[in-house]
Amino acid sequence: MESSTETGIVRWVLRIASIAVCLLIWQTASTLRLNLGLVTFVNVPPPTEVFQAALDFVQSSKAYDHVTSSLQRVGLGYVIASIVGIALGLAIGRSRHAADVLLPPLEILRPIPAVAWIPLAVLLFPSSEASMIYITFIGALFPILLNTIHGVENVDPRLIASAKSLGGTQSAILREVILPGAAPSIVTGLAIGMGTSWFCLVTAEMISGQFGIGYYTWESYTIQNYADIIVGMILIGFLGMGSSALLRWIGATLTPWHTVGSARR
Amino acid sequence: MLFNRTIPALLLAASSFVLPAHSAETIRVAIGTQDTTINTATGGLIVREEKLLEKYLPRDGKYKDVTYDIQWKNFTSGAPITNEQIAGKLDIGIMADFPGSLNGVAHEKAGRKSIFISVLQGSVKGSGNGIVVPAVSQVQSITELKGKTISVPFASTSHGLLLRAIKAQGWDPEKDVKIITQAPEVAGPALQSNQIEAHADFVPFAELFPWRGFARKIYDGSQANGPTFHGALVDAGFAEKYPEVVVAFLQAALEADRLIAEEPEKYSELIAEITGIDAEVNYLFHGPLGLQTRDLTWKPEFKQAVEVSIETLLLLKRADQGLNVDTFVNDSFIREAFKKSGLDYEAALKNYDQLPLKAKDAVTGEEITDIKRVAQIWVKGEPLVRHYASAENAFKALKDIEAEEKTVRVLYAQDRNSGIKLLGNQAWFVRADNGEVSAFLLKDQAEAWAKEKGGTVLDFPGARSAVLASN
Numbered sequence: 156m157e158s159s160t161e162t163g164i165v166r167w168v169l170r171i172a173s174i175a176v177c178l179l180i181w182q183t184a185s186t187l188r189l190n191l192g193l194v195t196f197v198n199v200p201p202p203t204e205v206f207q208a209a210l211d212f213v214q215s216s217k218a219y220d221h222v223t224s225s226l227q228r229v230g231l232g233y234v235i236a237s238i239v240g241i242a243l244g245l246a247i248g249r250s251r252h253a254a255d256v257l258l259p260p261l262e263i264l265r266p267i268p269a270v271a272w273i274p275l276a277v278l279l280f281p282s283s284e285a286s287m288i289y290i291t292f293i294g295a296l297f298p299i300l301l302n303t304i305h306g307v308e309n310v311d312p313r314l315i316a317s318a319k320s321l322g323g324t325q326s327a328i329l330r331e332v333i334l335p336g337a338a339p340s341i342v343t344g345l346a347i348g349m350g351t352s353w354f355c356l357v358t359a360e361m362i363s364g365q366f367g368i369g370y371y372t373w374e375s376y377t378i379q380n381y382a383d384i385i386v387g388m389i390l391i392g393f394l395g396m397g398s399s400a401l402l403r404w405i406g407a408t409l410t411p412w413h414t415v416g417s418a419r420r
Numbered sequence: 421m422l423f424n425r426t427i428p429a430l431l432l433a434a435s436s437f438v439l440p441a442h443s444a445e446t447i448r449v450a451i452g453t454q455d456t457t458i459n460t461a462t463g464g465l466i467v468r469e470e471k472l473l474e475k476y477l478p479r480d481g482k483y484k485d486v487t488y489d490i491q492w493k494n495f496t497s498g499a500p501i502t503n504e505q506i507a508g509k510l511d512i513g514i515m516a517d518f519p520g521s522l523n524g525v526a527h528e529k530a531g532r533k534s535i536f537i538s539v540l541q542g543s544v545k546g547s548g549n550g551i552v553v554p555a556v557s558q559v560q561s562i563t564e565l566k567g568k569t570i571s572v573p574f575a576s577t578s579h580g581l582l583l584r585a586i587k588a589q590g591w592d593p594e595k596d597v598k599i600i601t602q603a604p605e606v607a608g609p610a611l612q613s614n615q616i617e618a619h620a621d622f623v624p625f626a627e628l629f630p631w632r633g634f635a636r637k638i639y640d641g642s643q644a645n646g647p648t649f650h651g652a653l654v655d656a657g658f659a660e661k662y663p664e665v666v667v668a669f670l671q672a673a674l675e676a677d678r679l680i681a682e683e684p685e686k687y688s689e690l691i692a693e694i695t696g697i698d699a700e701v702n703y704l705f706h707g708p709l710g711l712q713t714r715d716l717t718w719k720p721e722f723k724q725a726v727e728v729s730i731e732t733l734l735l736l737k738r739a740d741q742g743l744n745v746d747t748f749v750n751d752s753f754i755r756e757a758f759k760k761s762g763l764d765y766e767a768a769l770k771n772y773d774q775l776p777l778k779a780k781d782a783v784t785g786e787e788i789t790d791i792k793r794v795a796q797i798w799v800k801g802e803p804l805v806r807h808y809a810s811a812e813n814a815f816k817a818l819k820d821i822e823a824e825e826k827t828v829r830v831l832y833a834q835d836r837n838s839g840i841k842l843l844g845n846q847a848w849f850v851r852a853d854n855g856e857v858s859a860f861l862l863k864d865q866a867e868a869w870a871k872e873k874g875g876t877v878l879d880f881p882g883a884r885s886a887v888l889a890s891n
Binding site: 197198273274275277278279280281282283286361362363364365370374376377378379 | 499502503506508529610612615
């Protein structure tokens with residue numbers, strides 16, 4: 156017990172030290188205006204400047220609106236993507252017919268980058284809010300869908316056969332065998348989808364806006380406030396990381412039979 | 421092993437590209453243009469396509485053994501051009517007053533300096549910027565926009581117009597309307613799908629969207645009476661080192677200006693070919709009696725536009741420091757270019773006229789002397805636009821042109837009050853009892869005119885059939 160707490164502390168120290176070292180390198184490179192030929196830090200604002208910009212952002216009256224607008228968009232897009240992704244994934248994973256009918260168009264849509272969707276997203280939906288939610292939805296959908304399919308396909312066929320021989324109905328098998336079996340993979344998909352949904356936020360909020368972190372980042376670009384751009388970027392990073400961690404925690408709680416990371420030393 | 425060898429090799433190769441060699445052999449002239457912002461054509465597109473810069477670059481004295489590395493890069497707005505200038509990848513950038521001011525501020529923040537060397541095209545009254553509504557909208561005037569959502573490209577010259585227009589209505593931009601940010605690329609589909617109630621934009625979108633048929637212009641920048649322009653900025657370090665190159669660039673722009681003044685149809689087609697923006701819209705800006713005036717001189721109004729944009733950006737808290745306009749705007753290069761090209765700067769500075777129309781009426785054959793009611797028709801397949809002294813002459817000609825089974829590309833009319841060029845099929849007309857037809861951008865203006873001077877207010881098809889019926 157004691158040793159595990161100790162390793163826990165060591166690991167946290169390592170993690171924080173890693174970020175500190177990154178910041179230190181960045182600070183040094185920016186203040187020295189380091190020019191490495193291929194990469195140059197001549198015009199990159201140092202972390203201290205970014206920190207000041209972050210303080211200004213937090214103190215501004217609009218910070219709350221920016222964050223909540225983005226949380227709402229990502230949240231809604233993500234929830235819809237989870238429902239659609241898992242439902243489609245279960246159907247495709249279970250039925251060859253469903254796979255033949257549904258998979259080809261989805262595979263064609265999958266590689267299309269979110270930014271290419273902008274004009275169509277605007278044409279397709281009645282409000283720009285809906286267009287933006289659609290972009291975060293499309294960002295989250297495919298990792299969830301593919302991981303669900305993968306999870307369902309990898310459920311041990313013997314388990315399904317036994318359940319059948321024990322007289323399990325289709326819906327009971329889905330509920331009692333397939334979902335629990337595929338759950339770890341689905342949770343992985345959900346965690347990745349959370350990240351990719353945030354990944355598309357700036358793209359989504361380029362559509363139009365007043366509030367949103369992606370919008371804030373893009374606006375800062377328009378007016379050449381480089382420090383603010385980095386504030387927006389890091390904020391997206393933190394929110395994405397936080398929501399992914401939250402999801403993994405929820406996932407771990409819901410699938411206690413599955414242990415993650417045991418293979419890693 | 422492979423990894424160990426390739427990385428240093430890559431870095432070495434990259435550094436030889438990026439780090440400039442210290443010999444005066446090659447001078448890079450990298451120019452950031454905005455081709456789709458068609459009123460910048462004389463500083464970008466035409467200079468590039470006609471290879472005019474090559475013609476004027478100095479090749480004597482200290483430039484005797486120099487080779488030039490001319491780089492053209494095209495962007496859709498000013499912000500990325502400034503970004504590249506700050507990163508040292510562009511020497512000259514072309515943009516409007518608002519992004520240009522931000523360019524100056526960004527350079528100062530980076531410990532450098534940029535200077536605004538010339539205007540390319542603009543309007544001392546503000547035409548070029550405008551407000552449009554979806555074609556299906558009932559809105560006919562800005563007064564009906566209270567409480568509505570209006571989108572605008574952020575920190576652009578049209579943002580300045582929108583704020584000015586709202587102020588002129590006595591409204592509070594924070595409370596009485598909802599202003600949201602939207603790039604023109606997105607505004608197009610948003611207007612088509614009726615997602616936004618109104619949209620303010622810069623050249624050419626306030627004309628292009630109506631031309632494409634999914635929007636209607638309800639406000640011209642000139643109604644707010646505040647100057648707007650697009651011009652050229654140069655990195656001060658570059659200008660100090662190679663002033664002759666900067667002058668050469670402006671001489672090339674002056675020649676481009678002369679070329680398009682001489683053959684507006686031909687160059688409108690060229691701009692269309694490269695940008696995809698229809699020649700009919702390009703001619704609206706660049707043709708005689710155009711919507712904007714091509715002007716390379718630093719008129720006090722344009723200097724004022726820079727001042728106002730800096731003040732507005734400070735007010736919006738979008739810039740955190742001011743700029744000294746007197747040093748930021750520098751007319752020495754453009755004066756020198758005028759001199760070297762044998763042109764009179766002082767005369768051009770005092771000239772506020774639109775590009776004049778020297779033509780004969782295509783119906784009557786008489787010289788057009790009064791330009792107030794001029795109309796023009798561009799017939800498909802014809803290299804030149806036909807000119808008419810009055811809208812009623814043009815309407816009558818329409819019938820004949822169609823009888824010859826020719827297609828009309830566009831009919832232009834001049835606004836009776838402001839003198840700006842209008843797309844005929846979107847304009848409002850007043851037909852006086854004596855048959856005289858006057859054109860207006862807005863229904864309100866047409867109604868006011870009819871009330872005062874008499875006559876009937878008609879839309880395009882109405883005016884057309886009324887003119888034909890009277891024959």
